[in-house]
Amino acid sequence: MSTVTGPTATCADVPARGALRALLPALAAHRAMTARTCVAALLEQGSLTALVTLAAHTVGTAVIEGRAPTAGVVTALVALVLVRALMTWREMDLSHDLAYRVLAALRVRVFDGLARSAPARVAGRRSGDLAATAMADVEALEFFYAHTTAQLLAAGTVFTGGSVLLALVEPWLLVAVLPVAVLLATAPFVDAGARTARGGRTRSAVAALSADTVETVDGLRELLAFGALAERRRKLAERGRQVGDAQRAEATWEAVAAAVRDVLIVVAVLGVVAAAAHSVTSGRLHGAWAPAAxxxxxxxLGPVAESARALSQAVALRAAAARVDAAVKAPALAPPPAAPRPLPPGPLGVRLHRVSFDYGGEPVLNGVDLTVRPGRTLALVGASGAGKSTCAHLLARFWDPSAGEVQLLPADGEPVDVREVHDAELRRAVVLVGQDTPLFHGTLAENLRLAAPEADDRALAEAARLCGVDRIAPLDTLVGERGATLSGGQRARIALARALLAGPRVLVLDESTAHLDNTGDAELAAALRQESRTTIFIAHRPATIRRADRIAVLADGLITEEGTWEDLTGDPGSALNRILGHTAPPEHGVPTA
Incomplete structure (x- = not known):
């Protein structure tokens, strides 16, 4: 099992060739609508070509031969106008409907990728940058799906059919058109590298602005408190200027490209007129057919020019496509088991057997052995950075160890490696509550039901009562985003109530009660007592540590000592006494529940 290499690989900074092609399979789920869109685009472009050609022939016949158009010709012209109008509307309707359906599915796949690879590929990344990938980059691909795929297919079909007809009618006209068509079609790829770079700078600038904006909103109170708001506004203004500069650079070069396309079309017009005049004077083409030809x-040539414009804009989307594709294909650092094993019923214990882990550098854990019997409580103690939270994350299977096994122990039967358990079943059995558990905008009840959407009102009220949430506010009270309207202690109570509502068999508390006073800590300790549940505390508070059945001290990547409170504090030289030395004497002065 590979170790975590850090968060930098979350998205592609350098767009790879084929980044846009990699997103074409997203159309596979909408084959019928894609086919209808292509047919509508083909009819829209084909009807315009037929309309223009027939109208030119009608005028040529009227001028050269003095004959008025027949009723059949007039009917055909009217029908082509109606078809053109209808297909233009239909193609726009279908292409945008298709694009927004694909984008909706793509957003879900991006979120799935982020969830699948979390927390390693999310840790260290700014939330605004993640939002830019999940929302802005996906939204930017609307142009690719709505204005590129079907239109390119239709343009190629119309140009091929028209070229064959021109070759039959007058080859010199095809000679005048073909070189310009080739130049128009290849021009977007000649400048593809520079376009990709400019598009990448724009996407990076937008992501940076999004990240800074989110951080500014989140930290507004701190910025005001320390008088740093003016400097932050200056930074946001600079980010805005960078976005504007990047967008202007793209727009400038696109204007230049549009001018080049216009020049090429003018050259084509002159060539076609000259070829038609030569064909008429030489007798190869009748004068009445010259305008039509x-x-x-x-x-x-028109659809080719429009396709060249679409391709030019699509190439600039490579950076957004690469970021989205990287998120969609993010590998799972805890891949699902090939043959999941069901967890046996009843209480579950925990065993870490020779577990090693690192984050791409020095090992954090180096052969940890730790066993917690079913229904028991353990306090995992150690200095900051010792790897306590890493043990919790491995147990919750946010990552897999680089060596060793993390197992769940039934009261009777064989241990089950967490890598062999289906993710949904593992989440029901093992719940991790961190020190800073975020809350979401909504009611208290909605935040509690996040862990158990199917929980009835009675179970909800009982969990709220046990953890004192009912003393905070009524359960239908709205909670601010991230619990901004609540204190740290109140958020801790809600997080613990949410965990209890899920009914876990193993509960891991990573400094979850750090924001509570001693009274609140004791109240929640009483609420957490349940004989059948295994509880692991990661804590620094002596009162919390003392309540555990056993205490394990983690240092230098290993469990260096393990025992009861009396055993470990009775030894003046124990590591636990050294850790607690700044907060309480070894045996006395520690408040109890």
């Missing part, structure tokens, strides 16, 4: 040559 000229119109056909130019009308088949």
């Amino acid at each position: 000229t119109a056909l040559a130019l009308s088949v």
